Amino acid sequence: MSQAHLELHEHPGEPRRGFITHVLAAGIGLLVGTVPAFAGLAFFLDPIMRKKKSGGGDGFLKMPVTLEALEINGQPQLVKIIMDRVDAWNTYLNQPVGSVYLRRTDKDKVVAFNSSCPHLGCMVDYKAADRIYFCPCHTSAFGEDGTKQNDIPPRGLDTLDVDIRNGTEVWVKFQNFRATTPDKIPVG
Numbered sequence: 001m002s003q004a005h006l007e008l009h010e011h012p013g014e015p016r017r018g019f020i021t022h023v024l025a026a027g028i029g030l031l032v033g034t035v036p037a038f039a040g041l042a043f044f045l046d047p048i049m050r051k052k053k054s055g056g057g058d059g060f061l062k063m064p065v066t067l068e069a070l071e072i073n074g075q076p077q078l079v080k081i082i083m084d085r086v087d088a089w090n091t092y093l094n095q096p097v098g099s100v101y102l103r104r105t106d107k108d109k110v111v112a113f114n115s116s117c118p119h120l121g122c123m124v125d126y127k128a129a130d131r132i133y134f135c136p137c138h139t140s141a142f143g144e145d146g147t148k149q150n151d152i153p154p155r156g157l158d159t160l161d162v163d164i165r166n167g168t169e170v171w172v173k174f175q176n177f178r179a180t181t182p183d184k185i186p187v188g
């Protein structure tokens with residue numbers, strides 16, 4: 001009797017345990033399936049996230065020269081730009097990425113040029129005697145204001161945004177631009 005009684009009570013319990021077992025199995029299955037899926041998502045998104053983190057700030061770099069160190073209408077100063085580079089998977093610390101000519105044209109105005117020739121990317125020199133920027137690769141020249149002086153380069157030297165901060169700090173938004181095109185198209 002008691003056995004039958006127990007059975008009577010056990011049978012209704014079985015579907016409930018079965019239901020709980022199914023719910024538990026489904027939950028475990030979901031966890032087992034979802035965790036690697038999210039891990040995979042993080043793996044593939046990681047470079048994008050890193051790129052976002054590395055982007056930060058307003059893109060301006062503080063130059064190692066102050067406004068006072070630049071003579072008004074004097075010779076331009078060449079500053080090498082060293083930055084961390086980030087590709088899809090790796091970060092390369094302290095990589096040379098280009099250089100900038102800084103020239104003070106007024107009391108509180110500094111003009112910055114990317115030193116890369118817009119023809120094929122050679123680095124231009126500054127010839128103090130002629131007061132020009134000179135590209136040795138195909139003997140091209142640019143005026144002190146960056147305008148091209150012959151027909152080989154497709155455009156003048158590329159200007160960069162400059163911001164004078166705290167009265168004396170020179171900040172430059174460094175960018176490289178595509179060579180060979182008449183338009184100034186940022187790269188990287």
Ligand code: FES
Nearest residue numbers: 117119120135138
């Ligand atoms: S790379 Fe400068 S003129 Fe050709």
